Amino acid sequence: TVTGLYTRNHEVFYATQNNQLVYYKDETNRIRKEVSASAKLSYRRGIYQRNTVEVKYTDLSVFDTVVDLANDYFAAGSERMRSFMVSYQFVRDYRAAKAYPLHGHLCDVEVTRHGLGIFPDEKLNIFIIAASARKWFQVGKSRVFGGAMVRGRFLPGPIPPYYHQRALGFSTYVRGFEYYVIDGQSY
Numbered sequence: 762t763v764t765g766l767y768t769r770n771h772e773v774f775y776a777t778q779n780n781q782l783v784y785y786k787d788e789t790n791r792i793r794k795e796v797s798a799s800a801k802l803s804y805r806r807g808i809y810q811r812n813t814v815e816v817k818y819t820d821l822s823v824f825d826t827v828v829d830l831a832n833d834y835f836a837a838g839s840e841r842m843r844s845f846m847v848s849y850q851f852v853r854d855y856r857a858a859k860a861y862p863l864h865g866h867l868c869d870v871e872v873t874r875h876g877l878g879i880f881p882d883e884k885l886n887i888f889i890i891a892a893s894a895r896k897w898f899q900v901g902k903s904r905v906f907g908g909a910m911v912r913g914r915f916l917p918g919p920i921p922p923y924y925h926q927r928a929l930g931f932s933t934y935v936r937g938f939e940y941y942v943i944d945g946q947s948y
Contacts, residue, residue: 762801769794773823775831776923780930780941785830792824810853817846821924836884836922844885848873862897863906869893875925887925890915916946 769791774782785792799817806812822841827834835842849872856865870892876885893912900907912933920926923944929935930942 762803764799764801766795766797773827775827775834777942777944780943782942785827787824787826790824792827794822796820809855810851813848813850813852815846815848815850817848819844819846831923833923835924839882839884842885842922842924843880844875844883845877845879846873846875847877856897862908863899865897867893867895885921885925886918887921888917912948914948920946 770793771788771791772784772786773793774784776783797817797819799815801813801815803811803813820841820843821835823834825840828838828840832838850869851871852867852869854865854867856862856867871890873887873889873891875887875889876883878886891912891914893910895908895910897906897908899905914928926944926946928943928945928948930938
């Protein structure tokens with residue numbers, strides 16, 4: 762799969778206070794621009810296992826006002842961040858139905874590296890290991906079903922820029938916590 766993205770925004774979040782995002786908005790200027798392209802290759806070995814490799818290029822820039830509000834938004838207080846990312850994911854999926862599972866389990870492991878050192882001004886060096894395990898089951902002999910999930914992420918090394926400190930509530934959805942987020946490296 763090959764994808765491309767070009768976005769420009771009038772509004773951007775630059776900090777987190779009391780587990781809520783703090784936004785800066787400028788009605789006249791577009792204060793954030795993102796250009797990215799990615800290529801993803803999946804290999805399915807049987808019906809239960811899937812291996813995916815992704816390579817992505819990202820070029821982000823924000824107005825200096827955002828950097829003044831949050832000096833750590835990108836690395837070293839810069840207004841632009843260009844980087845490459847490479848990721849590998851292994852999924853083992855034994856669910857009975859993908860859309861609304863009642864029985865089965867799913868396990869996945871993902872290893873991601875942001876910043877490959879290709880650009881001379883690239884200041885990213887982020888390595889992430891994430892894993893999750895999910896189980897769906899019937900409660901007794903009733904018509905009641907349940908599900909459970911355990912998910913973790915480990916980000917060794919120094920504290921990354923604010924843009925990369927997205928723990929819970931961003932792409933990792935937490936039911937009942939929709940209006941809140943939690944920043945962090947590992948969880």
